[in-house]
Amino acid sequence: MNKTRLPSRYGKNEPAGLAGDSLSFKFVIFLAAHVLLGLAVRWSSLAATAQAFLALAAGLYFLSRDDQPNRLIFSMAYITGAETLWRAAGAHIFWETGKYSVILLGGLGLLKYARGSRPVMWPVAYFILLLPSLAVMPYFDREAIAFNLAGPFALAVACMFFSVVRIDQAAIKRTLIMILAPTMSLGIFVLGKIASYQEITVGSSSNFQLSGDYGPNQVSVALALGALAGLYLVFLETRPFYRFLFLFVSVWLLAQSALTFSRTGVWITGGAVVVSGLYLLRSPRARLGFIAAVLAAGLAGYYLIVPFLNDFTGGRFSDRYSSLDTTGRLEIVQADWMVFQMYPLFGVGPNQSKPYHALTFRYSSSHVEYSRMLSEHGIFGLLALMLLLRAAAQRYFSSGDPYSKSFPLGLTAWALLFMLASGTRLVMPSFLFGFGAAAFVLRRQPDLSTGDVAVSGKLGTRLSQPHNRWIR
Secondary structure (H helix, E strand, C coil): CCCCCCCCCCHHHCCCCCCCCCCCCHHHHHHHHHHHHHHHHHHCHHHHHHHHHHHHHHHHHHHHHCCCCHHHHHHHHHHHHHHHHHHHHCCCCCCCHHHHHHHHHHHHHHHHHCCCCCCCCHHHHHHHCCCHHHHHCCCCCHHHHHHHHHHHHHHHHHHHHHCCEEEEHHHHHHHHHHHHHHHHHHHHHHHHHHHHCCCCCCCCCCCCHHHCCCCHHHHHHHHHHHHHHHHHHHHHCCCHHHHHHHHHHHHHHHHHHHHCCCCHHHHHHHHHHHHHHHHHCCCHHHHHHHHHHHHHHHHHHHHHHHHHHHHHCCCHHHHHHHCCCCCCHHHHHHHHHHHHHHCCCCCCCCCCCCHHHHHCCCCCCCCCHHHHHHHHHHHHHHHHHHHHHHHHHHHHHCCCCHHHHHHHHHHHHHHHHHHHHHCCCCCHHHHHHHHCCCEEECCCCCCCCCCCCCCCCCCCEECCCCCCCCCC
Protein backbone atom coordinates (compact mmCIF):
# COMPACT_ATOMS: atom_id res chain seq x y z
CA MET A 1 0.00 0.00 0.00
CA ASN A 2 1.43 3.37 -0.96
CA LYS A 3 1.76 6.00 1.70
CA THR A 4 -0.57 8.90 1.01
CA ARG A 5 -1.49 12.11 2.76
CA LEU A 6 -5.15 12.94 2.86
CA PRO A 7 -6.19 16.58 2.54
CA SER A 8 -7.12 18.37 5.75
CA ARG A 9 -10.82 18.58 6.52
CA TYR A 10 -10.45 21.70 8.65
CA GLY A 11 -10.09 23.91 5.59
CA LYS A 12 -8.92 27.41 6.47
CA ASN A 13 -9.91 26.85 10.11
CA GLU A 14 -7.24 24.23 10.82
CA PRO A 15 -5.69 25.13 14.18
CA ALA A 16 -1.94 25.26 14.58
CA GLY A 17 -0.43 22.10 15.99
CA LEU A 18 -3.29 19.82 14.98
CA ALA A 19 -2.13 18.80 11.53
CA GLY A 20 -0.76 15.31 11.08
CA ASP A 21 -0.51 12.38 13.48
CA SER A 22 2.32 13.67 15.68
CA LEU A 23 1.80 15.77 18.76
CA SER A 24 3.63 19.09 18.77
CA PHE A 25 5.45 20.61 21.74
CA LYS A 26 2.52 23.01 22.08
CA PHE A 27 0.64 20.23 23.80
CA VAL A 28 3.35 19.99 26.45
CA ILE A 29 2.93 23.72 27.04
CA PHE A 30 -0.83 23.20 27.17
CA LEU A 31 -0.43 20.55 29.88
CA ALA A 32 2.05 22.70 31.81
CA ALA A 33 -0.41 25.60 31.72
CA HIS A 34 -2.98 23.37 33.40
CA VAL A 35 -0.56 22.69 36.24
CA LEU A 36 -0.53 26.45 36.84
CA LEU A 37 -4.30 26.53 36.44
CA GLY A 38 -4.58 24.01 39.27
CA LEU A 39 -2.74 26.47 41.50
CA ALA A 40 -4.96 29.33 40.35
CA VAL A 41 -8.26 27.60 41.13
CA ARG A 42 -6.81 26.58 44.49
CA TRP A 43 -6.72 30.24 45.49
CA SER A 44 -9.75 31.62 43.66
CA SER A 45 -13.00 30.03 42.55
CA LEU A 46 -13.25 32.81 39.96
CA ALA A 47 -10.51 31.08 37.96
CA ALA A 48 -12.61 27.91 37.81
CA THR A 49 -15.68 29.95 36.89
CA ALA A 50 -13.83 31.68 34.06
CA GLN A 51 -12.50 28.33 32.86
CA ALA A 52 -16.02 26.88 32.71
CA PHE A 53 -17.46 29.80 30.75
CA LEU A 54 -14.50 29.90 28.36
CA ALA A 55 -14.72 26.16 27.70
CA LEU A 56 -18.39 26.38 26.77
CA ALA A 57 -17.86 29.57 24.76
CA ALA A 58 -15.01 27.91 22.85
CA GLY A 59 -17.24 24.95 21.99
CA LEU A 60 -19.98 27.24 20.69
CA TYR A 61 -17.43 29.26 18.70
CA PHE A 62 -15.98 26.14 17.07
CA LEU A 63 -19.50 24.94 16.32
CA SER A 64 -20.29 28.17 14.48
CA ARG A 65 -17.01 28.36 12.55
CA ASP A 66 -15.85 24.85 11.65
CA ASP A 67 -17.11 22.75 8.76
CA GLN A 68 -16.29 19.55 10.67
CA PRO A 69 -16.83 18.73 14.37
CA ASN A 70 -13.15 18.29 15.24
CA ARG A 71 -12.68 21.09 17.73
CA LEU A 72 -16.25 20.78 18.99
CA ILE A 73 -15.43 17.25 20.14
CA PHE A 74 -12.24 18.49 21.78
CA SER A 75 -14.32 21.03 23.71
CA MET A 76 -16.78 18.38 24.86
CA ALA A 77 -13.90 16.19 26.03
CA TYR A 78 -12.34 19.11 27.90
CA ILE A 79 -15.60 19.89 29.72
CA THR A 80 -15.91 16.22 30.64
CA GLY A 81 -12.46 16.20 32.22
CA ALA A 82 -12.96 19.53 34.00
CA GLU A 83 -16.39 18.98 35.60
CA THR A 84 -15.09 17.64 38.92
CA LEU A 85 -12.50 20.43 39.16
CA TRP A 86 -15.24 23.04 38.78
CA ARG A 87 -17.32 21.43 41.48
CA ALA A 88 -14.43 20.98 43.88
CA ALA A 89 -13.19 24.55 43.38
CA GLY A 90 -16.67 26.01 43.92
CA ALA A 91 -17.10 27.53 40.46
CA HIS A 92 -20.15 29.78 40.22
CA ILE A 93 -22.01 27.66 37.68
CA PHE A 94 -24.92 25.21 37.64
CA TRP A 95 -24.15 21.96 39.42
CA GLU A 96 -24.94 19.97 36.27
CA THR A 97 -23.09 22.34 33.91
CA GLY A 98 -20.97 19.48 32.57
CA LYS A 99 -24.02 17.48 31.49
CA TYR A 100 -25.89 20.51 30.19
CA SER A 101 -22.86 21.54 28.12
CA VAL A 102 -22.49 18.11 26.52
CA ILE A 103 -26.22 18.07 25.77
CA LEU A 104 -26.08 21.55 24.23
CA LEU A 105 -22.91 21.07 22.18
CA GLY A 106 -23.72 17.50 21.17
CA GLY A 107 -27.30 18.38 20.23
CA LEU A 108 -26.33 21.40 18.15
CA GLY A 109 -23.46 19.43 16.63
CA LEU A 110 -25.87 16.69 15.63
CA LEU A 111 -28.15 19.20 13.92
CA LYS A 112 -25.25 20.79 12.03
CA TYR A 113 -23.01 17.86 11.14
CA ALA A 114 -25.47 15.00 10.63
CA ARG A 115 -26.90 16.41 7.42
CA GLY A 116 -27.07 13.53 4.95
CA SER A 117 -26.26 11.01 7.70
CA ARG A 118 -28.56 8.93 9.84
CA PRO A 119 -27.68 8.77 13.54
CA VAL A 120 -28.55 5.73 15.59
CA MET A 121 -32.07 5.93 16.99
CA TRP A 122 -31.97 3.60 19.99
CA PRO A 123 -30.94 6.46 22.35
CA VAL A 124 -34.27 8.17 21.64
CA ALA A 125 -36.18 5.10 22.81
CA TYR A 126 -33.77 4.68 25.74
CA PHE A 127 -34.51 8.16 27.09
CA ILE A 128 -38.25 8.16 26.35
CA LEU A 129 -38.61 4.96 28.37
CA LEU A 130 -37.39 6.85 31.45
CA LEU A 131 -40.12 9.50 31.25
CA PRO A 132 -43.31 7.61 32.31
CA SER A 133 -42.06 7.40 35.91
CA LEU A 134 -42.42 11.18 36.19
CA ALA A 135 -46.17 10.61 36.50
CA VAL A 136 -45.81 8.81 39.85
CA MET A 137 -43.67 11.45 41.56
CA PRO A 138 -45.49 12.87 44.62
CA TYR A 139 -44.73 16.42 43.46
CA PHE A 140 -42.69 18.17 40.79
CA ASP A 141 -39.05 18.30 41.88
CA ARG A 142 -36.86 19.97 39.26
CA GLU A 143 -33.59 19.20 41.05
CA ALA A 144 -34.46 15.53 41.47
CA ILE A 145 -35.43 15.23 37.81
CA ALA A 146 -32.27 17.00 36.65
CA PHE A 147 -30.05 14.94 38.95
CA ASN A 148 -31.38 11.63 37.66
CA LEU A 149 -32.26 12.32 34.02
CA ALA A 150 -29.58 14.78 32.86
CA GLY A 151 -27.03 11.95 32.74
CA PRO A 152 -29.16 9.59 30.61
CA PHE A 153 -30.15 12.50 28.36
CA ALA A 154 -26.50 13.47 27.86
CA LEU A 155 -25.70 9.83 27.09
CA ALA A 156 -28.48 9.66 24.49
CA VAL A 157 -27.37 12.89 22.79
CA ALA A 158 -23.70 11.86 22.81
CA CYS A 159 -24.45 8.45 21.28
CA MET A 160 -26.48 9.98 18.47
CA PHE A 161 -23.87 12.67 17.77
CA PHE A 162 -20.85 10.38 17.74
CA SER A 163 -22.60 7.75 15.63
CA VAL A 164 -22.21 9.99 12.57
CA VAL A 165 -18.50 10.79 12.89
CA ARG A 166 -15.29 8.94 12.10
CA ILE A 167 -12.30 9.33 14.42
CA ASP A 168 -8.68 8.69 13.49
CA GLN A 169 -5.56 8.17 15.59
CA ALA A 170 -4.40 11.78 15.57
CA ALA A 171 -7.80 12.96 16.75
CA ILE A 172 -7.97 10.35 19.51
CA LYS A 173 -4.68 11.66 20.89
CA ARG A 174 -5.96 15.22 20.99
CA THR A 175 -9.26 14.17 22.54
CA LEU A 176 -7.40 12.27 25.26
CA ILE A 177 -5.19 15.28 25.95
CA MET A 178 -8.29 17.44 26.35
CA ILE A 179 -9.47 15.00 29.02
CA LEU A 180 -6.04 14.71 30.63
CA ALA A 181 -5.24 18.42 31.01
CA PRO A 182 -8.05 19.45 33.41
CA THR A 183 -7.59 16.29 35.49
CA MET A 184 -3.98 17.38 35.99
CA SER A 185 -5.33 20.70 37.27
CA LEU A 186 -7.54 18.76 39.67
CA GLY A 187 -4.53 16.76 40.85
CA ILE A 188 -2.57 19.95 41.59
CA PHE A 189 -5.63 21.46 43.29
CA VAL A 190 -5.95 18.46 45.62
CA LEU A 191 -2.20 18.37 46.34
CA GLY A 192 -2.35 22.04 47.33
CA LYS A 193 -5.20 21.31 49.72
CA ILE A 194 -3.34 18.37 51.26
CA ALA A 195 -0.20 20.47 51.75
CA SER A 196 -2.21 23.13 53.61
CA TYR A 197 -3.33 20.76 56.40
CA GLN A 198 -1.39 20.67 59.63
CA GLU A 199 -2.95 17.33 60.50
CA ILE A 200 -4.73 14.70 58.41
CA THR A 201 -6.95 12.06 59.95
CA VAL A 202 -6.87 8.79 58.04
CA GLY A 203 -9.40 6.05 58.73
CA SER A 204 -10.71 3.05 56.86
CA SER A 205 -13.12 4.87 54.53
CA SER A 206 -13.06 7.50 51.78
CA ASN A 207 -11.19 10.59 52.95
CA PHE A 208 -12.36 14.14 52.25
CA GLN A 209 -9.10 15.74 53.35
CA LEU A 210 -7.13 13.63 50.89
CA SER A 211 -9.67 14.59 48.20
CA GLY A 212 -9.32 18.36 48.44
CA ASP A 213 -12.32 18.77 50.78
CA TYR A 214 -14.65 17.43 48.12
CA GLY A 215 -16.38 14.10 47.45
CA PRO A 216 -13.72 11.37 47.36
CA ASN A 217 -15.71 9.25 44.94
CA GLN A 218 -15.94 11.97 42.28
CA VAL A 219 -12.33 13.09 42.75
CA SER A 220 -11.15 9.50 42.58
CA VAL A 221 -12.88 8.73 39.28
CA ALA A 222 -11.86 12.04 37.67
CA LEU A 223 -8.19 11.50 38.49
CA ALA A 224 -8.42 7.88 37.37
CA LEU A 225 -9.95 8.91 34.05
CA GLY A 226 -6.99 11.23 33.54
CA ALA A 227 -4.70 8.30 34.31
CA LEU A 228 -6.50 6.16 31.72
CA ALA A 229 -6.18 8.93 29.12
CA GLY A 230 -2.46 9.17 29.88
CA LEU A 231 -2.00 5.42 29.59
CA TYR A 232 -3.81 5.32 26.25
CA LEU A 233 -1.53 8.12 25.04
CA VAL A 234 1.46 5.95 25.96
CA PHE A 235 0.10 3.26 23.63
CA LEU A 236 -0.71 5.69 20.81
CA GLU A 237 2.45 7.82 20.91
CA THR A 238 5.72 6.56 19.42
CA ARG A 239 8.31 9.10 20.56
CA PRO A 240 10.13 8.16 23.82
CA PHE A 241 9.90 11.62 25.44
CA TYR A 242 6.13 11.80 25.08
CA ARG A 243 5.64 8.20 26.14
CA PHE A 244 7.65 8.76 29.31
CA LEU A 245 5.80 12.01 30.02
CA PHE A 246 2.37 10.42 29.66
CA LEU A 247 3.40 7.37 31.69
CA PHE A 248 4.67 9.60 34.51
CA VAL A 249 1.46 11.64 34.55
CA SER A 250 -0.67 8.49 34.40
CA VAL A 251 1.09 6.89 37.39
CA TRP A 252 0.86 10.17 39.35
CA LEU A 253 -2.87 10.60 38.75
CA LEU A 254 -3.67 6.96 39.51
CA ALA A 255 -1.66 7.14 42.74
CA GLN A 256 -3.47 10.29 43.78
CA SER A 257 -6.79 8.69 42.89
CA ALA A 258 -5.91 5.80 45.18
CA LEU A 259 -4.93 8.23 47.96
CA THR A 260 -8.52 9.49 48.21
CA PHE A 261 -9.30 6.08 49.75
CA SER A 262 -12.21 5.82 47.34
CA ARG A 263 -11.45 2.63 45.46
CA THR A 264 -13.85 3.34 42.60
CA GLY A 265 -11.43 5.18 40.34
CA VAL A 266 -8.66 2.59 40.58
CA TRP A 267 -10.94 -0.38 39.99
CA ILE A 268 -12.89 0.97 37.03
CA THR A 269 -9.72 2.20 35.33
CA GLY A 270 -8.13 -1.18 35.94
CA GLY A 271 -11.18 -2.82 34.38
CA ALA A 272 -10.97 -0.58 31.31
CA VAL A 273 -7.27 -1.38 30.89
CA VAL A 274 -8.04 -5.10 31.07
CA VAL A 275 -10.73 -4.78 28.38
CA SER A 276 -8.43 -2.78 26.11
CA GLY A 277 -5.61 -5.19 26.83
CA LEU A 278 -7.64 -8.18 25.65
CA TYR A 279 -7.67 -6.57 22.20
CA LEU A 280 -4.22 -4.97 22.23
CA LEU A 281 -2.64 -8.33 23.07
CA ARG A 282 -4.26 -9.74 19.91
CA SER A 283 -2.61 -7.03 17.81
CA PRO A 284 1.02 -7.80 16.90
CA ARG A 285 1.78 -4.12 16.38
CA ALA A 286 0.50 -3.12 19.85
CA ARG A 287 1.26 -6.15 22.03
CA LEU A 288 4.80 -5.20 23.02
CA GLY A 289 3.93 -1.58 23.80
CA PHE A 290 0.97 -2.60 25.96
CA ILE A 291 2.99 -5.12 27.94
CA ALA A 292 5.85 -2.64 28.44
CA ALA A 293 3.56 0.19 29.57
CA VAL A 294 1.56 -1.95 32.00
CA LEU A 295 4.72 -3.57 33.34
CA ALA A 296 6.41 -0.20 33.89
CA ALA A 297 3.33 1.22 35.63
CA GLY A 298 2.94 -1.92 37.72
CA LEU A 299 6.56 -1.95 38.88
CA ALA A 300 6.44 1.75 39.72
CA GLY A 301 3.26 1.21 41.69
CA TYR A 302 4.45 -1.85 43.59
CA TYR A 303 7.96 -0.71 44.47
CA LEU A 304 7.52 3.06 44.74
CA ILE A 305 3.92 4.27 45.00
CA VAL A 306 2.35 1.69 47.34
CA PRO A 307 5.21 1.79 49.91
CA PHE A 308 5.11 5.60 49.91
CA LEU A 309 1.32 5.75 50.35
CA ASN A 310 1.46 3.11 53.07
CA ASP A 311 4.08 5.11 54.93
CA PHE A 312 2.14 8.36 54.43
CA THR A 313 -1.09 6.85 55.80
CA GLY A 314 0.41 4.78 58.58
CA GLY A 315 -0.39 1.48 56.89
CA ARG A 316 -4.07 2.30 56.39
CA PHE A 317 -3.68 2.35 52.60
CA SER A 318 -3.12 -1.41 52.30
CA ASP A 319 -5.91 -2.09 54.77
CA ARG A 320 -8.33 -0.04 52.70
CA TYR A 321 -7.52 -1.69 49.38
CA SER A 322 -7.47 -5.20 50.78
CA SER A 323 -11.02 -4.78 52.09
CA LEU A 324 -13.91 -6.25 50.08
CA ASP A 325 -16.55 -4.10 51.79
CA THR A 326 -18.95 -2.60 49.22
CA THR A 327 -19.67 0.40 51.50
CA GLY A 328 -23.42 -0.15 51.33
CA ARG A 329 -23.79 -0.54 47.57
CA LEU A 330 -24.84 -4.18 47.77
CA GLU A 331 -27.44 -3.36 50.42
CA ILE A 332 -28.81 -0.51 48.27
CA VAL A 333 -29.09 -2.86 45.28
CA GLN A 334 -31.07 -5.28 47.44
CA ALA A 335 -33.42 -2.45 48.47
CA ASP A 336 -33.81 -1.36 44.83
CA TRP A 337 -34.80 -4.90 43.89
CA MET A 338 -37.39 -4.94 46.67
CA VAL A 339 -38.81 -1.63 45.42
CA PHE A 340 -38.98 -3.00 41.87
CA GLN A 341 -40.97 -5.97 43.12
CA MET A 342 -43.38 -3.64 44.96
CA TYR A 343 -43.77 -1.14 42.09
CA PRO A 344 -42.90 -3.06 38.91
CA LEU A 345 -44.72 -0.90 36.34
CA PHE A 346 -43.49 2.68 36.80
CA GLY A 347 -41.23 2.35 39.82
CA VAL A 348 -41.35 5.10 42.45
CA GLY A 349 -40.11 7.97 40.27
CA PRO A 350 -36.76 9.75 39.82
CA ASN A 351 -34.84 10.18 43.09
CA GLN A 352 -37.73 8.72 45.12
CA SER A 353 -35.95 5.49 46.12
CA LYS A 354 -33.89 7.14 48.89
CA PRO A 355 -36.19 6.34 51.85
CA TYR A 356 -36.63 2.75 50.67
CA HIS A 357 -32.89 2.15 50.97
CA ALA A 358 -33.35 2.33 54.74
CA LEU A 359 -34.96 -1.11 54.45
CA THR A 360 -31.51 -2.67 54.08
CA PHE A 361 -29.02 0.17 54.62
CA ARG A 362 -29.91 3.80 55.35
CA TYR A 363 -31.56 6.81 53.72
CA SER A 364 -29.27 7.42 50.75
CA SER A 365 -29.06 7.97 47.02
CA SER A 366 -28.50 5.09 44.63
CA HIS A 367 -24.96 4.37 43.52
CA VAL A 368 -25.69 1.59 41.04
CA GLU A 369 -27.40 3.00 37.96
CA TYR A 370 -28.68 -0.39 36.85
CA SER A 371 -30.64 -1.11 40.04
CA ARG A 372 -31.81 2.52 40.22
CA MET A 373 -33.39 2.21 36.78
CA LEU A 374 -35.44 -0.71 38.08
CA SER A 375 -36.58 0.83 41.37
CA GLU A 376 -37.30 4.33 40.02
CA HIS A 377 -38.50 3.52 36.48
CA GLY A 378 -39.93 0.02 36.79
CA ILE A 379 -40.37 -2.16 33.71
CA PHE A 380 -39.71 0.85 31.48
CA GLY A 381 -36.33 1.25 33.17
CA LEU A 382 -35.61 -2.42 32.54
CA LEU A 383 -36.35 -1.97 28.83
CA ALA A 384 -34.10 1.12 28.71
CA LEU A 385 -31.35 -0.83 30.46
CA MET A 386 -31.66 -3.64 27.92
CA LEU A 387 -31.20 -1.13 25.08
CA LEU A 388 -28.10 0.30 26.76
CA LEU A 389 -26.50 -3.08 27.36
CA ARG A 390 -27.44 -4.28 23.87
CA ALA A 391 -25.63 -1.29 22.40
CA ALA A 392 -22.55 -2.12 24.45
CA ALA A 393 -22.70 -5.79 23.44
CA GLN A 394 -23.00 -4.81 19.77
CA ARG A 395 -19.69 -2.95 20.03
CA TYR A 396 -17.91 -5.88 21.64
CA PHE A 397 -19.16 -8.45 19.14
CA SER A 398 -18.77 -6.29 16.04
CA SER A 399 -16.11 -7.18 13.52
CA GLY A 400 -13.03 -5.04 13.19
CA ASP A 401 -9.32 -4.66 13.73
CA PRO A 402 -8.45 -5.48 17.39
CA TYR A 403 -6.19 -2.43 17.62
CA SER A 404 -8.94 -0.08 16.43
CA LYS A 405 -11.51 -1.69 18.75
CA SER A 406 -9.34 -1.63 21.87
CA PHE A 407 -9.79 2.04 22.74
CA PRO A 408 -13.55 2.55 22.20
CA LEU A 409 -14.25 -0.72 23.99
CA GLY A 410 -12.04 0.29 26.90
CA LEU A 411 -13.84 3.63 27.17
CA THR A 412 -17.21 1.87 26.94
CA ALA A 413 -16.17 -0.48 29.73
CA TRP A 414 -15.04 2.49 31.85
CA ALA A 415 -18.45 4.13 31.41
CA LEU A 416 -20.36 0.94 32.28
CA LEU A 417 -18.20 0.30 35.35
CA PHE A 418 -18.64 3.92 36.45
CA MET A 419 -22.42 3.49 36.34
CA LEU A 420 -22.02 0.29 38.36
CA ALA A 421 -20.38 2.24 41.19
CA SER A 422 -21.46 5.88 40.87
CA GLY A 423 -24.58 6.09 38.73
CA THR A 424 -24.51 9.11 36.44
CA ARG A 425 -23.32 11.64 39.01
CA LEU A 426 -20.84 13.05 36.50
CA VAL A 427 -20.97 13.55 32.73
CA MET A 428 -18.01 11.21 32.22
CA PRO A 429 -19.93 7.97 31.56
CA SER A 430 -22.36 9.77 29.26
CA PHE A 431 -19.61 11.31 27.13
CA LEU A 432 -17.40 8.21 27.07
CA PHE A 433 -20.21 5.81 26.21
CA GLY A 434 -21.21 8.17 23.42
CA PHE A 435 -17.60 8.58 22.27
CA GLY A 436 -17.38 4.81 21.95
CA ALA A 437 -20.19 4.94 19.37
CA ALA A 438 -17.94 6.70 16.84
CA ALA A 439 -16.20 4.85 14.02
CA PHE A 440 -12.60 4.46 15.23
CA VAL A 441 -10.17 4.06 12.34
CA LEU A 442 -6.63 3.90 13.65
CA ARG A 443 -3.52 4.22 11.53
CA ARG A 444 -1.54 1.03 11.39
CA GLN A 445 2.07 1.07 12.50
CA PRO A 446 4.61 0.55 9.66
CA ASP A 447 4.86 -2.98 8.33
CA LEU A 448 8.50 -3.89 9.06
CA SER A 449 8.68 -6.17 6.04
CA THR A 450 7.46 -3.68 3.44
CA GLY A 451 7.53 -0.26 5.09
CA ASP A 452 3.92 0.33 4.02
CA VAL A 453 1.59 2.40 6.16
CA ALA A 454 -2.19 2.52 6.03
CA VAL A 455 -3.63 5.99 6.54
CA SER A 456 -7.14 6.76 7.78
CA GLY A 457 -9.37 9.76 7.30
CA LYS A 458 -9.42 12.76 9.62
CA LEU A 459 -11.69 13.17 12.59
CA GLY A 460 -15.08 14.49 11.72
CA THR A 461 -15.64 12.57 8.51
CA ARG A 462 -19.41 12.11 8.39
CA LEU A 463 -20.67 8.61 7.72
CA SER A 464 -23.27 8.23 5.00
CA GLN A 465 -25.05 5.87 7.37
CA PRO A 466 -24.00 3.62 10.25
CA HIS A 467 -23.44 -0.08 9.59
CA ASN A 468 -26.41 -0.76 11.83
CA ARG A 469 -28.95 2.00 12.18
CA TRP A 470 -30.49 0.66 15.38
CA ILE A 471 -27.43 -0.28 17.41
CA ARG A 472 -23.86 0.89 17.12
